[in-house]
Amino acid sequence: MARKSSATVALLGVSALALASCAGGGAGGGDADNTIDGDVAGDIKVVTWRTDLVEDGTFDKYAAAFNEEYPGVNVTFEGITDYAGEMQTRMSTTNYGDVIGIPAIQPAQYEQFLEPLGDTADFEDTYRFLPAASFDDTQYGIAFGGNSNGVVYNKRIFEEAGVTDVPTTEAEWLDALQLIKDNTDAIPLYTNYKDGWPLTQSFGNLGAITNDPDAPVTMAEDTAPWTEGNDVYAIDSLLYESVAAGLTEEDPLTTNWEQSKVDLGTGKIAAMTLGSWAISQMQAAAEDNGASADDIGFMAFPANVDGTQYAVIGGDYNLAVSKHSKAKAAAWAWIQWVVEDSGYTEAQGMISPVIAKDLPENLQGFADAGVELMEINPAPEGKEGLINEIADDSQIDLYGPLYRQKLVDIARGAADGDKDSYFAELNERWAASAESLAG
Structure with a gap:
């Protein structure tokens, strides 16, 4: 699936050995030598969502370079297309790799599955995106790069359709897609319904619509978040209205990522x-197929607050060491090296988790458009993971595709209901869980 996400990190002024040492304390039982600050040696398996980098040999090149510094480590890779889904199943076993991207588990469960890296405070001067992999002041993962959320688009097609300005409201968005449908042969918006996980990507805009850096807590405490004026309403309404207007692929059941x-x-x-x-x-796909990489653009989610657009930036999957790894020091050394020295973020055009590094060139257009970047605040004590708990209890898979696939089905007439009735149903289910869990 070549997806989703990741990036390269530099530890700026802190050597890998020094960081491993200060992050020490890991294993908590078991073989006394098998701690993250032990000997960097042994066999490690890196389980990754970046199947493309496994298949094209990029990760093998990284491993060869890593072995120049750590010759006693044998690194192998396993790429998983449905990473989010399959890893949820694997986490019920003890065999889910040595280095993983943390799947959607509750923060309170981190210590059950992951090796602690150290106190979060020890990483705060170096890295962005720490809260997602932190619990109870302990850090369990480091982001493998970072991303902004928004819309990837083909600038040439927008220009040929007569769209002169990127849309900043839902109405402007629908008008732009209609122009594309009327004036070009392109599919205006592609949902990737069949693969499922691409439908989840727009949820990363939570907070951007209302400029609310506390948006996950705001949503968790709201008994009717699918109400106009709220972030998740805008995110899901944009999808619904695009499908309902016939501005997406003709048969979503046959999409191919x-x-x-x-x-x-x-x-x-x-x-x-x-x-x-x-x-x-x-x-890369453009260049490999005779088109121009310059055609690819990136815009903020089509919403604004008093004329200003916002874009949420956050970490990709967080790389973590398995609690069950038999080579924890080697796994931790790999994470530090691949983030610091591999060149991954630069090659992928991602935001480095290293605070001191510049934004990638492909996001410089945001500055030209006046888009302001924002990070989501850590949840206050006692509310870490509350939004996940409510989502689980209400059986609304905020980070999965099922409820959005139903939204698409309703919008295209393949399921009963309409936007108002479905949003009312979501609000009812959410409210019951929020009132029970949020108090």
Whole structure:
């Protein structure tokens, strides 16, 4: 799935050995030598969502370079297309790799599955995006790069359709897609319904619509978040209205993620709601198929607050060491090296988790458009993971595709209801869980 996400980190002024030492304390039982500050040696398996980098040999090149510094480590890779889904199943076993991207588990469960890296405070001067992999002041993961959320689009198709300005409201968005449908042969918006996980990407805009850096807590404490004026309403309304207006692919049951990259790169698709991690993949697909990488653009989610657009930036999957790894020091050394020295973020055009590093060139257009970048605040004590708990209890998979696939089905007439009735149902289910869990 070549997806989603990741990036390269530098530890700026802190050597890998020094950081491993200060982060020490890991294993908590078991073999006394098998701690994250032990000997860097042994066999480690890196389980990754970046199947493209496994298949094209990029990760093997990283491993060869890593072995120049750590010759006693044997690194192998396993790429998983449905990473989020399959890893949820694997986490019920003890065999889920040595280095993983943390799947959607509750923060309170981190210590059950992951090796602690150290106190979060020890990392705060160096890294962005720490809260997602932190619990009870302990850090369990480091982001493998970072992304902005928004829309990847083909600038050439927008221009050919007569769209002169990027849309900043839902109405402008629908008008732009209609122009594309009327004046080009491109599919205006591609949902990637069949693969499922791309439908989840737009949820990363939570907070951008209302400029609310506390948006996850705001939503958790709201008994009717699918109400106009709220973030999740705007996110899901944009999808619903685009489908209902006939501005998406004709048959969502046959979408194909890998082919969609080629089609957006060559102009058969005009736009997809994805994170900025996808830009480099679309550019590569364009060049590999005779089109120009310069055609690929990235815009903020079409919403604004008093004329200003916002874009949420956040970490990709957080790299973590398995609690069950038999080579924890080697796994931790790999994480530090791949984030610091591999060149991954630069190659992928991602935001470095290293605070001192500049934004990638492919996001400089945000500055030209006056888009302001924002990070989501850590949840206050006692509310870490509250939004996840409510989502689980209400059986609304905020980070999965099921409820959005139903939204698409309703919008295209393949399921009963309409936007108002479905949003009312979501609000009812959410309210019951929020009142029970949030108090």
